[in-house]
Amino acid sequence: MGYRIERIGAGDWERLKAVRLEQLLDTPMAFVETHEAALGHPESEWRDRAAAVNGPGRVGLVAVDGDGGEWVGTMLTLPHPEEPETAVLIGVWVAPGHRGRERGATDALLDGVLDWARAEGKDRMVLRVHEANDRAAAFYRRRGFAFTGDAQPFVLDPATVTLRMSLALG
Numbered sequence: 344m345g346y347r348i349e350r351i352g353a354g355d356w357e358r359l360k361a362v363r364l365e366q367l368l369d370t371p372m373a374f375v376e377t378h379e380a381a382l383g384h385p386e387s388e389w390r391d392r393a394a395a396v397n398g399p400g401r402v403g404l405v406a407v408d409g410d411g412g413e414w415v416g417t418m419l420t421l422p423h424p425e426e427p428e429t430a431v432l433i434g435v436w437v438a439p440g441h442r443g444r445e446r447g448a449t450d451a452l453l454d455g456v457l458d459w460a461r462a463e464g465k466d467r468m469v470l471r472v473h474e475a476n477d478r479a480a481a482f483y484r485r486r487g488f489a490f491t492g493d494a495q496p497f498v499l500d501p502a503t504v505t506l507r508m509s510l511a512l513g
Contacts, residue, residue: 345409346441346448348455350402351417356386356393362405362414366436372473373436375498400430402459406437406448415441418452420460423469430460432470435479442478444485453486457512466512471505473497483508 351359360381367378396403400422405414419434441448460468470488472480493507 346415346451347407347409348404348451349407351393351396351405351419353390353394356389358405358414359393359396360384360389362417362436365438366417366434369439370436370476371499372476372497372503373479374434377499400463402456403434404452404455404459406441406452408441416448416452418456420456420468426467428465429467429469430456430463430465432456432468435470449482450486457510461512467509468512469507469509471495471507474504474506480506480508483510486510 364378364381367374367376367381371377395401396419401420403419404417406416407413408415416437417434418432421431421433423429423431435449435452437449437452444450457468468488469491470483472483474494488508488510491507491509494504495507497503497505
């Protein structure tokens with residue numbers, strides 16, 4: 344099974360909405376909004392999100408199943424508000440049937456995001472992973488990310504924490 348890695352376009356708001364709702368049901372600990380909240384967003388919010396995802400200092404990528412054209416994964420970045428040389432990885436998700444090293448979707452998405460960050464002159468990428476998301480943490484460690492020691496309460500459940508991970512891009 345092959346995947347194409349593509350940028351999310353401003354006109355992709357309906358596909359972005361559908362995949363976001365699927366993400367929030369599948370892995371709620373990985374995102375900072377609830378499925379219920381996302382269901383309540385008006386069309387204008389989804390259009391704005393799709394338009395902004397590839398704005399200045401950002402990239403939004405999707406893994407497209409080469410067999411059916413379905414969006415099966417996403418990775419996005421934001422500029423770090425205090426560290427201009429750092430990209431922040433967010434919106435990471437791959438559909439359950441497309442997960443795993445042997446499938447390659449997650450690696451292909453991360454390769455695309457890292458290529459973009461290096462081309463933008465970034466020297467580091469950071470992310471936050473929920474303490475209970477062992478699968479994601481293992482993937483990031485395999486790809487060279489390391490825990491920084493920074494932990495912050497998870498927005499949706501302050502009794503749990505998210506852990507910061509970092510990767511040098513040199």
